Amino acid sequence: MTHIFEPSTLEERRRYYRDEWDINDLPDFIRKDLSKREFGFDHLGRGPNDRYRVFKTPDMLKRFMRYRSPFAAYCSVAFYNKPRKRGEWLKSELVFDVDAKDVPVRSCGCDSVCEICLDEARQIVAGLIDTLKQDLGLKNIHVIYSGRGYHIRILDESAMGLDSEGRSQVLKYVAGAEPPKNKYFMEDESGQKPYELEHFSIPLGYPAVFTKRIKYAILHMNGTEKMEEVNPKLMKDVLKYREMVQKDEWGLFKNKIGPIRYRNLVEGISKLNMGLVDAKVSIDLKRILRMPTSLHSKVSMRCMEVKNIETFDPLKEAVPKFVNERKGY
Amino acid sequence: MGNFLSIVQLIEIMVLISYLNPFSSEGEEIVREKGSIEGIFEVNPELLQLVRDSKSQNISDDSYIPKNYADLALKRVEWYLRRKNDKKYNHNDYAFLINPKIAKFDVISIYTMAQAIGIKFNPKSREGRLLVESQGKLVEDRLEKLVPIERKEVVNNLLNQMITQDNIKWTSMSQLLGSKKINLTDMILDQGDVVLEKEDFLIRFEDKIEGRLPEKMYDLLIGEKIKEMIISRMIMQKTENYIHKVHEMAPKIEAHPTLLEIGEQISEKIKELSYFPGSGGSGGFGGDIKATQLQHEAFPPCIQKTIEGVGSGNRNDAIVLLLTSFLSYARLYPSVFRNEGTSKISDIDPDLQITINEIIPLIFEAANNCNPPLFDDDPQEKLNVIAKLGFGVNKDPELKHEGESKWYTPMSCDKIKIHLSSLCKPDATCKKIGNPLSYYNRKRWELRNSGDKTPSKSSESDSDTD
Ligand code: SF4
């Protein structure tokens, strides 16, 4: 019925860049220092082979887009003094890429993207942003709808100099990809038995982040998720008792599951959480990302900056006009 | 009023600062005053006396007593390696290192060491790593021996010196995060700040904490231990940065022969002490250097899985990047990460017989076990295997092509977890290592020492000996 998520033809691309696309929609964070970024293009739908492009002004970019109507357009997260050679690297945005198709816990179970997993990706992104602000104190955060998911792009100067390892640490923190400690030692009591303290009893710091992420996972699992540490019996019990998690009755839930199996669950989900965000993108300082305002031709969606992640609905806001005008619609 | 420090105690704190952080302004002051390279090998009576006077110091033999700055430097190396690897290690052999009065000598010796290492080696060399790690350990040991009130005071002082802002931002620790000296998840973060002080903690979180005393929560989650960890890691980083700085300047200045001499001696000392039979294993110093038969039972889970065959998703990288580098280094040069510089296969396998007859067949066999078989799909990946062995993009390894590409070292567990996550199924040994090759070295060593005297049954390698 709908002609959504279908590839666009060359003709449609041309129409998009002629009639709908406006260079003035390009977000300021891209426009500023435009000439320090590397641009890349995919003209034939076979990957971004046309790379190392540089545009001195928005106007030159505009002419290029109008004239070539590329299948896909990208620009670097990195800023360079010599972008044409990717030389003299200055800094890179800190990015998190959440692709609806790759989210490890999806209640829809579809094999590509659908309305449901797109919305779940949106919720995940909102959660990540919350942690990026509350815990990490980052402020210059932009969310881009990529066509099949979201990019979180951070331009706080203090974060743009991080190296790959530092970025991977941030990723683990915000995604809840490390099992939190559950034993703590008291000061001046060396030799004492450690105190058991589960993440859900600690309403702050990383343990609290982990609690949010594991809660999300438990409530959205459909039982088909594969975790080394979680056997079918445990999975069944998790699904059986998850209402307690919904009500934040963690102590009860852990009791039902049992302490050892609970630990297994924590380990399993922390590994799953590693897949919430595409780590390869986050640790790559020279990555190119889909350019906001450009067309994601494979699914005929507009890549665009999201102003309010809480209310954003891609099916209302990111569908180009030509899709609705397709024949037979 | 017992909580206030007297003037005498305050002066002692000043001494303690340089004792713990040689890179503090107090430490630099000592170097300015006494830092002449000339007297490094001269017997220093004051030092001798101080060592003898150190509480519980073993003086039964002269060899326990460092006689000059150079000796002291070597003692530090010895202390660290024995503490780490030697079951018979006795703390009283090195009690002088935990005597705060050692500071003025110790500071000179660490600067000397850092310069010697920076000139002769690079900061990531094992000499460099040893100095950095040992400095961190020493800070921990030294803090532990202080009386609580001094300890608290000096910790706060050190923190205040090293961190100039009111609040520490986690982003100001990017170097420590990048070098994995600190885990972000171990820190309590709020609005970008690393929360360290109790008052600050209470102001920020008191309202959120229910059913537990907020003060106790602070003691459990943060307390002095996180502060001390940050301090020791920062001092490690400062040590590393200093070596780095020297290393960068080294080509521009002529090195003092004394420094070269000391660098040489440190290196010798490490070689001499790197292997302690019967010790609990080490994080990168023991193990053999020679090429030996492969021991399949010591392969880590990720390699076992790769050999059994990989599905199409990760297949190419698993064979071309992971297995090729792992097998070649495991067979020819398992200690690569412990040594300096790069090497070629022909340094170890001059006629390439091992490479051609043992290593490549194993790689190709694993490639065949894949589903679908790798070379059926992607015949050019054969060339890439050869390239990763250092022989350029060619059909066969040939000496005339060697060096056209780099002999690729195995990627770290962290990288594997990201790029080939389905292969990583860590077991207990994995917890102690960061690279599959270190796993292999460690496991072989454990097997040797577990009384299991079955040196490479070579069940699988039978086939390629006939
Ligand atoms: S932890 Fe490292 S050695 Fe162990 S299976 Fe994973 S990647 Fe391999």
Ligand SMILES: [Zn+2]
């Ligand atoms: Zn879906």
